[in-house]
Amino acid sequence: MNEQPGDLTRRVVQDDQPYLKIRDVSKRFGSFAALDNVSLDIFRGEFVSFLGPSGCGKTTLLRAISGLDIQSSGTIEQDGRDISLLPVGKRDFGIVFQSYALFPNLTVRDNVAYGLASEGLPRAEITKRVMELLTLVGLPDQAPKYPIQLSGGQQQRVALARALALSPGLLLLDEPLSALDARVRARLRGEIRDLQGRLGITTIMVTHDQEEALTMSDRIVVMNSGRIEQVGTPSEIYGRPGTPFVADFVGRMNFLDGQILDDTRVDVRGATLTVAEAVRFDRGTPVTVCLRPEDVVVNGLDGQQTNRLDMQVGVMEFVGSHFSTVLHAQGTSLNVTADLSMNDVRSLGLVAGRSIPVHLPPDRLKVFIHPPRA
Amino acid sequence: MSLSVSAASPTQTGPLRQEVSRDDLMMRSGLLLCGVLLTVFVLLPIAALLKKAVENRAGDFVGLVNFERFLATPALMQSIGNSLFVATTATILSTLAAFLFAYGLTRTCMPGKTIFTLISQIPLLAPSLLPAISLVYLFGNQGIAKGALLGASVYGPIGIIMGEVFWTFPHALIIITTALAISDGRLYEAAQALRAGPWRVFWTVTLPGARYGTISAMLVVFVLVITDFGVPKVVGGQYNVLATDIYKQVIGQQNFQMGAVVGLILLLPAVVAFVIDRIIQRRQTAMLSARAVPYMPAPHSMIDRLFLTICGVISAFILIVLGVALFASLAKLWPYDLTLSFRNYDFDRMDGGGWASYRNSLLMAGSTAVLGAAVIFTCAYLLEKTRGFAVVRNIIQFLALLPLAVPGLVLGLGYIFFFNNPANPLHFIYGTMAILVLCTIAHFYSVAHLTSITALKQIDSEFETVGASLRVPFYKTFLKVTLPVSLPALLDIAIYLFVNAMTTVSAVVFLYSPSTTLAAVAVLNMDDAGDVAPAAAMAMMIFATAAALRIGYYFASQLLLRRIQAWRLR
Numbered sequence: 001m002n003e004q005p006g007d008l009t010r011r012v013v014q015d016d017q018p019y020l021k022i023r024d025v026s027k028r029f030g031s032f033a034a035l036d037n038v039s040l041d042i043f044r045g046e047f048v049s050f051l052g053p054s055g056c057g058k059t060t061l062l063r064a065i066s067g068l069d070i071q072s073s074g075t076i077e078q079d080g081r082d083i084s085l086l087p088v089g090k091r092d093f094g095i096v097f098q099s100y101a102l103f104p105n106l107t108v109r110d111n112v113a114y115g116l117a118s119e120g121l122p123r124a125e126i127t128k129r130v131m132e133l134l135t136l137v138g139l140p141d142q143a144p145k146y147p148i149q150l151s152g153g154q155q156q157r158v159a160l161a162r163a164l165a166l167s168p169g170l171l172l173l174d175e176p177l178s179a180l181d182a183r184v185r186a187r188l189r190g191e192i193r194d195l196q197g198r199l200g201i202t203t204i205m206v207t208h209d210q211e212e213a214l215t216m217s218d219r220i221v222v223m224n225s226g227r228i229e230q231v232g233t234p235s236e237i238y239g240r241p242g243t244p245f246v247a248d249f250v251g252r253m254n255f256l257d258g259q260i261l262d263d264t265r266v267d268v269r270g271a272t273l274t275v276a277e278a279v280r281f282d283r284g285t286p287v288t289v290c291l292r293p294e295d296v297v298v299n300g301l302d303g304q305q306t307n308r309l310d311m312q313v314g315v316m317e318f319v320g321s322h323f324s325t326v327l328h329a330q331g332t333s334l335n336v337t338a339d340l341s342m343n344d345v346r347s348l349g350l351v352a353g354r355s356i357p358v359h360l361p362p363d364r365l366k367v368f369i370h371p372p373r374a
Numbered sequence: 375m376s377l378s379v380s381a382a383s384p385t386q387t388g389p390l391r392q393e394v395s396r397d398d399l400m401m402r403s404g405l406l407l408c409g410v411l412l413t414v415f416v417l418l419p420i421a422a423l424l425k426k427a428v429e430n431r432a433g434d435f436v437g438l439v440n441f442e443r444f445l446a447t448p449a450l451m452q453s454i455g456n457s458l459f460v461a462t463t464a465t466i467l468s469t470l471a472a473f474l475f476a477y478g479l480t481r482t483c484m485p486g487k488t489i490f491t492l493i494s495q496i497p498l499l500a501p502s503l504l505p506a507i508s509l510v511y512l513f514g515n516q517g518i519a520k521g522a523l524l525g526a527s528v529y530g531p532i533g534i535i536m537g538e539v540f541w542t543f544p545h546a547l548i549i550i551t552t553a554l555a556i557s558d559g560r561l562y563e564a565a566q567a568l569r570a571g572p573w574r575v576f577w578t579v580t581l582p583g584a585r586y587g588t589i590s591a592m593l594v595v596f597v598l599v600i601t602d603f604g605v606p607k608v609v610g611g612q613y614n615v616l617a618t619d620i621y622k623q624v625i626g627q628q629n630f631q632m633g634a635v636v637g638l639i640l641l642l643p644a645v646v647a648f649v650i651d652r653i654i655q656r657r658q659t660a661m662l663s664a665r666a667v668p669y670m671p672a673p674h675s676m677i678d679r680l681f682l683t684i685c686g687v688i689s690a691f692i693l694i695v696l697g698v699a700l701f702a703s704l705a706k707l708w709p710y711d712l713t714l715s716f717r718n719y720d721f722d723r724m725d726g727g728g729w730a731s732y733r734n735s736l737l738m739a740g741s742t743a744v745l746g747a748a749v750i751f752t753c754a755y756l757l758e759k760t761r762g763f764a765v766v767r768n769i770i771q772f773l774a775l776l777p778l779a780v781p782g783l784v785l786g787l788g789y790i791f792f793f794n795n796p797a798n799p800l801h802f803i804y805g806t807m808a809i810l811v812l813c814t815i816a817h818f819y820s821v822a823h824l825t826s827i828t829a830l831k832q833i834d835s836e837f838e839t840v841g842a843s844l845r846v847p848f849y850k851t852f853l854k855v856t857l858p859v860s861l862p863a864l865l866d867i868a869i870y871l872f873v874n875a876m877t878t879v880s881a882v883v884f885l886y887s888p889s890t891t892l893a894a895v896a897v898l899n900m901d902d903a904g905d906v907a908p909a910a911a912m913a914m915m916i917f918a919t920a921a922a923l924r925i926g927y928y929f930a931s932q933l934l935l936r937r938i939q940a941w942r943l944r
Contacts, residue, residue: 028389068839072389087395088842095843101836105858105941115844146941166844 017080019044019202020065020170025074027060027226034060035071036226045200047193049213052223053249058206059174061223065204066172067091079169094163098175100155102147102162108134109143112161119166133161136195153184160192164199171196173205177212189216210250214238222246244368247290254336256289258367266367270332274306276363288368293324295364296338298356299348307360311336316345316352323350327358336360392762397848401760408753409766412773414800415816419788420780426791427634440635450619450632454639457615460531460606461599461643464538468595471539472546473588475688478681480554481580483673485682493689496696498544499920501877501894502604504913505540507906508695509533509609511702516709518698529611537605540695542598543688546591553587554580559669586654593647600643601781604879608901616640617880620783624884630791637784648779696917703911718911725903727891732915735893738810738882739875746815746822747868751860754826755852759838778820782880789813790884805887813885814875822867829863830856861939862931869927873920 018041027035035057042048050058063069065076067088075084083091102111110117112133116126134140137157147155156176163171176192177185193216196203207213213220214234222229222237222245230242241247248255258268260281266273268289281287301308314326314335323340338358340350348356394402430436444450475494479487497505512519513528526532557580565575603617610618616636624633704714722728757770777785793804803809833856841851857864879894886895893916901909935942 066839066843067392070390070392085390085393087393087398088839089395089397089845089847090393091843093843095840097836097840099834099836101834101840103837103855103859105855105939107941114841115846118844118846118850148941162840162844168843 018042019046019079020204021075021077022061022065023075023077025061025064025071025076027057027064027069028072033226035064038074038226038228040221040228040231042202042204044202047196047203047205047216047218049205049207049217049220050223051207051210051213051220051250052229054208055225056223057226058208058221058223060226062172062174062204062206065170066093066095092168093170093172094166094168095172095174096156096159096163096176098178100147100159100179102155102159104147106146107143108139108145108147108150108158111147111158112165114162115165129165133165134158136164137161138191151184152180153188156180156188157191160195164201169202171201171203173203175206175208178207178209185212192216214250222249224249241290241366244288244290247366247368252293252337252339254289254291254293256291256334256336258287258289259283260285260287264362266365268332269329269334271309271329271334273360273365274362275365275367277365277367279367281369285369290366290368291336291360291364293337293339294322295361296327296336296340297359297361298338298340298350299344301357301359304359307362307365309334309358309360310355311358312355313350313352316340316350325352329358330355395842397842398761401756401848402763402766404752405756405760405763405766405770408749408756409770409773411749412753412770412776412819415812416773416776416780416785416819419785419792419816420776421788422791422795423634423637423784423788426630427638429631431631440631444632444635444639449614450636453614453616453619453636456531456613457600457617460534460538460615461596463531464535464542464599465592465596467535468539468542469546469550469588469592471688472543472550472591473584474681474684475543475547476550476554478685479551481669481671482678482681483671484678484685486685490685490689493692494547495544495924496692496917496921497541499873499877499924500696500913500917501879501897502537502541502602503608503879503894503897503901503909504699504917505695506533506537506605506608507702507897507901507910507913508699509537510906511698511708511910512694514609518709527611529609530613533609533611534606534613534615537609538599538602540692541602541605542595543692545598546595549591549594550584550587553584553590555668557583557669559667562669586657590651590654593651597644597647597781601640601783601880603783603883604898607898617781617783620787621883624787624790630787633787634791637781637787640781641779641784644781644784645779648775652775699910700914702907703914705907708907718907719915721896721908721912724900724905724908727888727896727899731891731896732893732912734807734890735876735916736919738807738814738890738892739872741807741811742814742818742875743868743872745811746818746871747864749815750819750822751826751864751867754823754830755856758827758830759848774823775820777816777818780817782817782878783883785817786813786881786884789881805885805890807890809885810882810890810892811875813881814878815871817878817881818871818874822871825863825867825870826860829860833859858939861934865927865931869923872923876916876920 020042022038022040025035025038026033038057038061050061052058060069064071067083067086070085075082077083078092103114106114109130112130113126116129121129130143131140134143137160139154139157139161142150142154142158147158150158160176173192177188180188189212205213205216214237217234219231219233220237221231224245230237230246232240232242237246237250241250244255247253256268258266258273260279260283261267261272262283263278263280264274266275266279266287266289273289275289279287309329311327311329314328317324322342323345325338325340327336327338328334329336344350350356427440428435428437430439475490478484479491509528511517513523513533514520517528523532528536561579561583562575565579570578601617603621606613606615606618607621616639620633620636620640623629623636702708703718704716705712706715706717721732727734753770753774757767757774760767789809792798793800793809795801803812837855838848838851841848877894879898882892883895883898886892893912897909897912897916900906900912
């Protein structure tokens with residue numbers, strides 16, 4: 001989680017007009033609002049992820065966009081056309097489900113050709129297009145097989161080829177990778193992203209996996225309880241979470257209770273911390289200070305005076321790529337979870353119980369006025 | 375249902391309505407057609423029966439006069455008591471035997487489970503008349519084992535109960551076996567780890583787990599017995615039960631009003647049992663978690679031997695009943711000339727319709743299987759996949775399950791009242807093969823419907839969505855994907871319908887005409903006329919046909935799986 005993908009991702013050329021315009025979309029089941037006045041613009045060629053916990057409304061929003069379950073109110077425009085009330089068959093999208101929904105009794109070829117055949121294309125042309133599509137997803141030699149004879153990752157790619165067969169304007173991916181094991185998932189993330197980039201097809205992916213969203217998307221829409229919490233690039237979402245929910249949901253986060261002292265300083269459980277962002281709250285206002293575990297600095301502190309604390313190392317938990325531990329600031333009741341790199345642990349000879357100087361970078365501290373969890 | 379397209383104006387209040395697509399329109403029309411069919415062939419006949427019960431012979435409304443007359447007739451009241459006694463006793467015996475048999479099959483390591491399973495299914499392939507006729511040969515006035523009854527007559531409750539236990543045994547067995555088979559092996563391991571003895575385990579784990587299944591089996595058997603009229607007709611003697619009363623009132627005395635009243639009374643236990651069973655099944659589904667591990671019985675020489683004996687005795691009883699019917703059908707003149715001959719199979723010499731009735735039965739069962747499987751599966755598909763239309767779907771759901779609560783005799787009687795009415799535009803099907811087929815489909819609709827729904831629920835629900843997103847009309851996806859994938863279930867349904875159409879007597883006994891006599895009805899009529907051996911012969915023909923079909927289907931499905939269902943194999 002240390003890489004900051006923001007600089008690496010391809011910037012989408014934004015038209016003046018968004019390709020998909022979602023306005024005030026709500027979905028109510030009785031008194032329960034699965035979607036609560038959601039408005040969102042998605043631009044041509046963009047890869048957008050809907051990220052959130054189950055029940056946050058991300059799937060409901062996707063189903064409204066696809067016409068599978070239309071919204072209770074609000075409008076959706078695609079490419080300048082009002083599609084709010086259109087049935088599924090009259091919209092323009094391809095879809096890949098978590099289950100892939102490949103037709104088990106049809107070969108890979110016939111699955112991919114399924115939509116083409118009913119378009120009335122000549123046989124030779126269908127065969128040509130199927131081969132194009134299968135080559136595109138890297139399965140040119142699997143055409144005569146049945147889905148059950150393919151691996152999960154291969155089935156996933158066939159489903160993708162089938163969804164792209166009619167060259168839809170919009171590609172919808174409903175948790176496309178969650179049925180696969182971790183290794184295949186990581187590989188397919190790159191492949192799908194690469195394919196999407198080459199085709200330039202506007203894509204929406206629903207996922208509950210933050211890593212998936214962070215690595216694949218141009219923009220992420222973080223959702224919670226039927227509302228949009230934040231829309232932004234992966235680096236914005238990760239580095240500058242707009243709400244405590246986003247801070248908590250994406251990546252790991254220390255939530256530290258504190259009180260405002262003045263414009264730049266906060267008292268956190270007996271420790272005085274300086275924050276880079278000026279806070280304009282009254283003195284004494286209860287706040288939550290957020291800090292990612294990997295942002296805690298334990299090495300190269302020479303001359304560093306701000307937010308320098310003497311802390312005691314707690315139990316060291318070996319996670320593989322790094323150690324996770326809880327640091328306790330002496331003379332206060334402040335505990336901070338920290339990820340310590342193998343290098344730091346080795347060079348400083350860190351063991352549980354030792355006291356070390358620790359730096360909490362002011363520009364990494366984020367202050368929220370409301371408590372993080374309801 | 376308004377099909378107009380409402381515009382998405384921002385001023386609009388209330389939930390938005392999606393534009394109705396051509397697919398939606400077609401599916402809804404199809405569903406409506408299903409609703410109309412179910413209404414005409416299930417609901418209206420039953421309504422006609424209700425109406426008839428409150429009319430006099432002239433057709434005027436008389437309120438509950440018919441019911442008063444029924445209550446004032448001691449012989450009819452006696453039938454209620456008799457029916458309840460016979461049904462209760464047969465239910466207890468049949469369920470007990472089925473439970474022991476099922477326990478042997480699922481919870482022990484006794485040998486010969488396959489052969490026991492095969493033998494246990496024999497009664498399903500024959501009309502209920504067959505065991506009754508066998509009992510006459512075994513324990514009747516000239517029976518070979520008459521002495522075993524210690525002077526008691528087989529004609530009466532004893533014969534009825536024995537025949538019904540034989541006939542209902544596989545029904546109870548299937549339900550209880552299923553209930554015992556789906557048990558969590560971990561529960562047994564936990565009980566053992568807590569040092570519970572075998573009896574403790576049986577009372578605290580096995581029985582509670584099979585409780586719902588056992589109750590469900592008892593309900594099914596009770597309704598089968600109380601509404602069956604094949605067995606009491608043959609061995610009932612002077613012992614009247616409700617099912618034979620209807621037959622006597624309608625066929626014997628042409629008293630349709632009283633027949634309707636008895637029919638309604640017969641409907642009562644069936645409906646009550648149906649409702650209880652539905653409630654139980656809703657609970658049963660929550661019993662087994664997805665993480666359960668199937669129970670594997672461990673060998674135990676004493677228990678295995680005990681259940682081998684029990685299952686052996688029950689199987690022997692089934693084989694004897696079948697064997698006696700077979701032998702009686704082949705013996706020249708029981709019990710005087712036991713040389714074998716096919717004389718009794720020369721049906722054209724007897725009353726009852728001769729070989730024509732057997733051919734009619736084949737035609738009727740074949741049509742029922744093909745037409746029924748197609749209609750029932752399509753309706754179930756439309757019911758599952760149609761979007762919106764909640765009210766119509768709920769009504770059809772109810773109508774599809776209604777036949778489960780309606781005894782065949784009652785349905786058949788309703789058909790007379792409804793279709794024999796000259797004012798009915800469908801009056802022309804009365805007395806034809808068509809009405810027999812339609813009535814039989816309606817009679818066995820629910821089980822086939824539930825099988826279809828189960829099969830459809832196992833199919834990925836997103837197929838239609840994918841199809842729609844690729845702009846393929848739903849009927850193409852239905853024909854190209856759903857049907858092929860559901861083929862095994864579809865064939866199961868067709869076989870189920872065929873076998874039941876071959877063996878059923880209850881509904882069709884009121885509806886056949888001289889040109890459409892059926893094999894099972896011929897068994898009844900030949901037995902009635904004293905041609906008991908030919909009746910046994912015809913019953914054997916039915917059994918042989920059903921058995922041949924089942925065996926043929928087994929091998930065909932193996933072949934089918936290899937050939938056109940290759941996609942199921944890795």
